[in-house]
Amino acid sequence: MTLKHWNEPTGIFIVNIPADWQYKNMVFDDVEEKSPYSFESYENSVGCFQLSCYPLSERGVNPNFPIQKSNSKIEWFESRMDDQDFYVYLWHAQVEDQLIMAKCIYSSSHKKHPKVNELISNVRRSIDSLRVIPIDDRSYAVSLDKYDNFIGSLASSYDISERALESKSYIEVISIVSNQIDAFLRISIVLKKQLEQRTQDIEVKYLFQADNQRGISERVIYSESKLLGIITEELFEELNLLYNMRNRVIHRYIISYIKTNDIAETALKYLLLSEKIRVILKSIEDDQIKAEIGIYGTGYLRNPEITIEEQRIFFAMANDKHLINHLQRKIK
Incomplete structure (x- = not known):
């Protein structure tokens, strides 16, 4: 079980x-x-x-x-x-x-x-x-739960992006992959701050936004990532240029001269950039493991092989996120 x-x-x-x-x-x-x-x-x-x-x-x-x-x-x-x-x-x-x-x-x-x-x-x-x-640990437990929800949601997003790629739904690819890049940078900021401040505390404001809360925009995330040295000036400019194109695609496809071919090219650029940002995140995770600081710093060993139990738990997290029958994965 x-x-x-x-x-x-x-x-x-x-x-x-x-x-x-x-x-x-x-x-x-x-x-x-x-x-x-x-x-x-x-x-x-x-x-x-x-x-x-x-x-x-x-x-x-x-x-x-x-x-x-x-x-x-x-x-x-x-x-x-x-x-x-x-x-x-x-x-x-x-x-x-x-x-x-x-x-x-x-x-x-x-x-x-x-x-x-x-x-x-x-x-x-x-x-x-x-x-x-214990009463004194409950606030941290809530933060860890928000982190788990964030990771589960990020993992679940790949169900959507893979289907969008298979069907060549380029606007959907741009929408979800830009979300994934934003997620990579948000967790990078949290981990980087833990390293710099030598703390286990999790800044939940980067990982969760309630319906009645004012969130942190993608543009702000890009700027903070640059200030913390997570991304270079070159990546910062590339992110902003692609985000401008994303807004044109989503909000102005019909009322502008943008072509569907432009959208396909933008989707490819987003996919390539996403991999660059993912590698940066992995390097920060590795830094925490080496320094023994933060979420990944306490007795954490990276196992490249996902066990059957871990796979089932990820499937369960995806099911809880989607709540759509055709995306539901079998656990047993």
Whole structure:
């Protein structure tokens, strides 16, 4: 069973779940990203797994159960809460400042379904892996989660760029490859600053932009990359010239004299430049490994061979990013 980790959005806990389970709160617009957090299988689901956390200061401490320490294996207290429609396994524990609850819910009509036992077994395995993160480490845990999301999104973008190349959809190639270059430079800036400041801190502003936040534009990313010595003046000029062309392609194809042949040539230039920037990023990753500083600097060894487990986790990350059936990869 391949497992992927999932972080509670505010950094309260981390848990491993099966790679072929989907986090449902992000799927529906009318479901908030707060407790309970729901998960279920992408295909042929017979039930769901829910996790919740609530401050003990709000819910009150139950004197009959101990308050356990964070970042260690949790002793769960199990109960049942069945009715004529649904069967529910319930687990709870008081850990540090939180009441942690887990539920396994399935329809009473599925009680003899062969996959129910598998569901319950997977839930038990997941809650056994759950760890509450110490209060002082939660902000960093959120930053790491944003970094993981960034890397997963970047990896997923290649599904789109490869399809665009196969179909010779040059405008789409320009759009997604310019995004990839921007991503390479953003992570390069984060890693370079970690090296210069000798810190593990992650500047999330470069890696994530919420809907209500004002982001950092590509032009600013180019300028900061030049100032930090990540790119040369020559690459800076090339990036800006291509970005000007990108804007013409996307916004002025019909109202200008630009030709489709020009778009194809621009797509090729973007692909070649993307490889140059990727190599620069790799060199900064290597610098962190050698200096033992930053994301790649603590006991990190680069393995050129991707294992089957790692491949499945990447597939799961791509599935969670796309949420489109024809792009969904099989995990099992």
